[in-house]
Structures are given as C-alpha cells and as structure tokens.
Amino acid sequence: MNNHRKPRAAKSALTQRAVRVGLFAAGVAGVAAAVPAQVASAATDGSGHVAVASDHVFTHADRAHHTQARDSFSVRRFGTVNAAGVRNQANAVSAGCSADDACRSVALSFQIVTIAGEHTHLNAVNLSDATNKKCTGCQTLAGAYQFVVSTPRPLDLDDATQRQLADVHRRLDALTRSSLPAADLRQQADGLASEVTGILHDAVANAPKGADQPQVTMHRDLDGWPGH
Template identity: 45%
Template sequence: MNHRASYRSSIVRREAVSRKAKRCGLLTTVCLAALTVAVPAGAAPSLSHISRDVAVVANRAYTHANRAHPDRYQDTFAIHELGSVVGAGVDNRATAVSAGCSPLRPCRSVALSFQIVTMAGADVHLNATNLGHAVNDHCTGCQTLAGAYQFIVSTPQPFSLSTRAKGQLDAIHRQLDDLRASQEPTSVIHDRADALAAEVLAVLNREAAAAPRGPAVSPRSSSEPVVTMHRHFDQLR
C-alpha cells in the first residue's frame, strides 16, 4: 500500500502582504500561452524568456526510477533576476516517478526544484505556479518524493543580489547537490530540503532589507520589498 503525504503550497512572507494587492493577478494572454506550450512536463530543466515588459521563467526537476535504475535523484537550483517588469509568469515543478520495482528491491526517486525570482515594479501582474508531484506505478514499498520551492522577491525599485548573497546561495546549492549521495530515507531528505529552504529565505530576507525603497505609486501598491516563499511536497512511501 502506498501512503501519500501531500503538502499544499505554504507561503512565508517577510512582512504582511495586505499592501501587496495588484502584484498577483491575471497575466497577459501572450505570457500565459508561452508558459503553457514552451516546456512540457519533464522536458528541459529551465526556460527563461524576458521581453521589455513581460518575463516568463520555468524550472523542472524530474526523476524516473525503475528496475534498471532503482535509485534516482535530481535537483534544480535556479536564480532569475528579471529587473523591472509589468507582468511575469513563473513556473516551478518537481516530478518524481517510481515504476515497476519489486518489494524486495524497491525504488527510490527524489526530485527537488528550487526557484528564486527577483522582480521590480509598482503593480506587477504575477502568475505563479509551484507544484510537487509524486507517482508510484506498480511500485509497492517504493520511496518517491517531489518537492518544489519557489522564492519571489518583489521590490518597487530594481536591484541585484549582492556578491555575498550569490556566494551564500551557491553554497546552499552545493549542499542540495550533496543530497544525491545520501542513503537516508526520503523523510530525512524532506527535512534537509526544508532546512536548506529556510537558509535561502534568510539570505533573501537580508537582501530585501537592503533593497532600495520607493514611493507607492497607488494606494494598492507597496513601497516596501516583499519576499514570498511557496513550498509544495508530494511524498509516497
């Protein structure tokens, strides 16, 4: 019997987002269309398209474990600094599949995707998707874990991550890569990924605190930087 533990997107913000009204809304039709057709599930691990006004970025982590390859692991760790935009479509997905392994030699399939996006603008229309999906196909006793972490830094004025912050994020990325060699149960991998996500959030909060402020253009726009984290896990065991 497979036991599924699904963790819907949880959101952590550096500060209350009551001032963040129009930053989330409908994206332009062209941006949505590009995001829909550009990267089919499990294809290229990263897509980025930035025009003058609209940006589309997508990241994928995908694993498929089977009898021939019973232990699979993949992670992605992408940073997208979009600058000033009017609209943005940001898509982050992790998919892990275990198929056809025997109870005596079960599969272990782990996919983790970390996506960091910075954007600037008074009223950015944002369409954000963050999903983890685990599948056990005739795989009794298999461990299958998919985790997606999405971090969005929204600021009124353009800014770039500091050299120090990028070095810290690179170090976190290396720790994420090191999980490939771990033989721990997926529950432990889950906890370690959460701990690394907390480190990423701390780095981004420090960067946002130093980002330039700006006057609010309208009562519904924020003059303060806002950091949002989306987290979604799907786990079968």
C-alpha cells in the same frame, strides 16, 4: 496501496499586491526523464516588459534504473517588469519495483526569481507530484520551492549573497545524492529552504523603498511516498 497521486489543491495569490493575469504557459512539454528543464526570458509586448521563468525537474525510477535523483537551483534576476509569469515544478515517479528490490526517485527544484516595479502583475505557479506505480516499498519524493523577491527598484544580489546561495546549492546537490530516507530528506530540504528565505530577507533589508515595500515570498509544495 501501490498507486499514489495526491489531490491537487487550488493555489492562492502569491502576495497581497500581486494579481494573477491570464494563463501561464502550460508546463514544460517533452522533458527527458531525470533531466531538469529551465527557461527564462524577458520581452516587450508593446506596453512594457514581461518576464517569464520556468523550471521543471522530473525523475523516473524503475527496474532498469533503480535510483534516479536530480535537483535544480536557479536564480532568475529580472529588472523592472510590468508583468511576470513564473513556474516551478518537481515530478518524481517510481514504477514496477518490489519490496526486496525497491526504487528511489527524488526530484527537488529550488527557484529564485527577482522582479522590480510598482504594481507588477504576477502569475506564479509552484507544484510537485510524487507517484508510485505498482512500486512496493519505494522511496519517492518531489519537492518544489519557489522564492519570489519583489522590490520597487531592481535588486542587485551582491557577492556575499551569491556566495551564500551557491553554498546552499552545493548542499542541495549533496542532499539529493544522499541515501537518506524520504522523511529525513524532506526535513533537510525544508531547512535549506529556510536558509534561502533568510538570505533573501537580508538581501532586501537595504533595498530602496517605494510605494510597495520589498517582499520575499516562499511557496513550498512537497509530495512523498511513503508518508506526506
């Protein structure tokens, strides 16, 4: 089968204390092929602070560009907010290549968001999609990893934590540029995500306590061809 797109499952609440509010802004429109797009902002709507973060990596491989590979590793640090909308997305497309001249399209997006406050309203979206369009034997992988750190009071990521995250970022760049088969690449990306989760858990271990306990929540969405 040459055309592939996975069915989209409904997303669950990010944490027990988080509640979804409204609809988060729809996607990132008009993103140039194979270019990560990043947006982050904090604003006041009259009732308090609202944080918005959006990251999107898109790659498109075809007969003119056989290999397209991009990744994003963003750290969005927001202070105390009343509401937050965070979105992380990876899309990879391979089109029109043949088995003896196959394409490779890899899009990986790691998004880390820190928010603080009691009873913060949170709307989180994390999704990926890998599509083969008449592309026999192509390697196509899209992976979205979203980490939300919620603490009662603003969390300061110290120098040691930032160095550890920067090291993971460097290794993600190297992994994305590698020629590993999609299955191996998926496994190693999962390993890097586990490292990030551990680093963030260590970072919140001594965070100030409040009515709500500090939490680190990771969402993972991977789609790949061949295999899942």
